[in-house]
Amino acid sequence: MTIKNSAGRRNMTMQKKKTFVLCTLSILALLALSVRVGYLMILRSAHYTELAQLLHERERDIKAARGRIIDSTGTVLADNRTVCTISVIHNQIKDPEKVIEALCRELDLSEEYVRKRVEKYSSRERIKSNVDKETGDRIRNLDLDGVKVDEDYKRYYPYGELASKVLGFTGADNQGIIGLEVSYEEYLTGKKGQILTLTDAKGIELEGMGERRQEPQAGRDLYVSLDINIQKYATQLAKQAYKTKQAAGVSIIVMNVNNGEILAMTDVPEFDLNEPYVFIDEYSSLAEQPSANTQDLLNQMWRNGCINDTYEPGSTFKIITASAGLESGVVTLEDNFSCSGSILVDDRTIHCHKRLGHGAEDFVTATMNSCNPVFITVGLRLGSERYYKYFTQFGLKEKTGIDLSGEAGTIVHKLENIGNVELATMSFGQSFQITPIRLMTTVAALINGGTLVTPHFGVKAANEDESIVERFEYPVKEGIISEATSEKLRYILEQVVENGGGKNGYVEGFRVGGKTATSQTLPRGSGRYIASFLGFAPANDPKVMALAIIDTPQGVYYGGQIAAPIVRQLFENILPYLEEMDYN
């Protein structure tokens, strides 16, 4: 079938040319598209790969172990326990009835609850978390398809309520809620790891496609100055007093006077750190009242009176008045006074606790007697301005900076509001409020030669292999009082224990200094008292100081009679122990 006409033949030649052109154009188009494909697959590859990976991967967190809290003896006070989370993956379940039956049995859950979750169409359904490891292992060993047992960490406090208000506890996400767990959160908390698994579009994990893991990084261990032996003993003594005196609370703080390390701190009643949301007996009846605010009550239960609450220190504060007096020279140890049982300040008569009066006495004896009129006299000699200056100089207006949150500030008159009466009452520790830790810290500075330290628990943060990450340093202020005055003070306070009102604090074979206090709580006349004793040893070269405070004791309420024996018993046990430990 050749083309018979000439135009047709010409067109045939043209047609071949144009076929070639058409073919060439098509191939050029394909070449252009090849460039486009190359651009997408080379230059845009990273961009799309990243987006695609985001789309394909599901992440599961791996919790990081929280750092432990370890005391100065190496005892672990806060640890992690492995717990398990049991979940089911709907698509992988082969025998739902068996799974439901097994989970109900092992986890002690209602069938209705488990069935709802097993039959729910979701990629992953959590059945129960915080299951103990044994149960978790048992479930894993049943080897049920679609049942996943994931290990997890839970904070665990081996000593239950020991130092509960100091250590604090953690919440559901293992974050610190109160105490040292909060203060050192950044060290204790680890870095979460992740398991990135490939899933299909429905979120179903793909078997055998591998997974990427970012290993979790464990938190740092926190080494604290607490000594479990001292802490245990202090707690025992506090509990004893709490029971026998039917007190509202008993606090004991033991501190190294030279560096501010706290060896023990207890504020009975304490709570169980492993069950921080369970009310202790003292609170359970309150919590059952219809008007009870559970959170308020919990906060109250968790409150650490040693640092969160202020009180009128009473006679222990005479140490400060004595220091100011001696330092300024308005009084010497040999100055003679006469106590008639009361003193008239402006128009107000202020009584001595001994209504008959102490008679003639020098300043040392007056301190031993805790004689109010003498200290009022010293205070008045100083005058409000100078008294206030020393008050400030001794750091009493500042917070101590202790490494626990919620430290309460000092409540004190403004200088312009301090008249003679206010000054007089301040001189023997009334009409202002400070925290127990504040009192201790200042007294520690007055007797250690004038070094105002920062009370603290945290010593260092270290890795699990004990390599130190950071050694904590705390501010220190030198020279708040002269060494000479400090020495005199140590002498007087030793006399108080040897021969004065603090003789119940005397420890056979050790030189102990100290001061008692019995302060009436506000409002006056309520018959409620706070009895306390602050003692330190050795009196000539102080190393350790203890403060015992009994809030609202029943019966005998004098500090010298109920608080001093606590410190004595404490010292009797811990001083030989500390010597043995070569404590300095």
Next chain:
Amino acid sequence: MANRPQKFRYSKHNMDYVLLAVVLFLVGFGLLMIYSVSSYEAGVDFNDSAYYLKRQGFSTILGFIALFFVSRVNYKVWQRFDMIALITSVVLIFLLLTPLGVTRNGATRWLDFRIGLTLQPAEVAKLGIIIYLASIIQRLEEIGKNVIRTPKGIAIILVPPAVVAALIYIISDNLSSAIIVLGIAVAMLFVAVPDYKWFIILGVIAVAGVAAIVIMATTGSADGGTFRMARIRAWLDPEAYSTDRAFQTIQALYAIGSGGIWGKGLGQSMQKRGFLPEAQNDMIFSIICEELGLFGAYTIILLFVVLIWSCMVVANKTTDRFGSLLVVGVMAHYAIQVILNIAVVTNTIPNTGITLPFISYGGTSTLFLLSEIGIVLNVSKKCK
């Protein structure tokens, strides 16, 4: 025949075996990729990971039987079927309006003959148009006097395909097949008519039209405009429409981009696991990129270049105008589909459903593509 000056050899040795080899490779590769791409979803949806492979395998066997027979039938026979081919195409399209039509995803594109076979009339129409045009052009040229260059001649050539394309678009809502039918017609006309100017003018108009549409789409309000306008906006900025209109496009781009130079390896595609729905259809090229990388993609493109080139060689070796035009039509059909498919998958043009010849899943399409190869092979036998 006796008058012909040249001697024609009817021996099979002249058959274009390169072409056959390329097609065999593409079909085999296509089956492999269909299994790789669809097995995961088929396993989930039908509990049979080879579901799509089996169906495509059946169509492929039918296709090769058709190829075998067609390659043994003297292509000149088809000239007698020109009007029948056209009428059959139109009738089949109209049959979509009868209860035989099957509606899937809102478009009626399939005829179900209730014997386990479905047929896509648009695919039949493509071959029908090729046969009709080759024949009508041949007839017009035989008349001589360059009738083909007159408006009347051009109208005779272009009106039937335009009507068929319009029917495909209106009845089966299948813009891409309409474009292909029209494209084949224009390509065959381009080859048959000696002039260039008409086509240059046509090209300029087309470029201007595209530019105008793009400008309209970009300046128009974001939520207004028609469905196709929105498609164009999604094309220009797929990441802004990644959750709705450009969903498929963006998923294809993820697949292509994440393949990189070396690919993830056969079977290792992530996108086929439900992220790129029905990846075995239009978007199969993107999974090839993801699994086999840039080199896999270039290999496929190269094979299509060889296929198109081989068609051109066969067309130009043939002295017979009808045979030559048949091959040109087939070549245009392959070229348009390959170019448009890869352009869509790479978001070079707006998304419109076009399958990749020999590789994408689709029964009717495979059957007719292979039949067309049979025609080309038969033509190649009769080359000088």
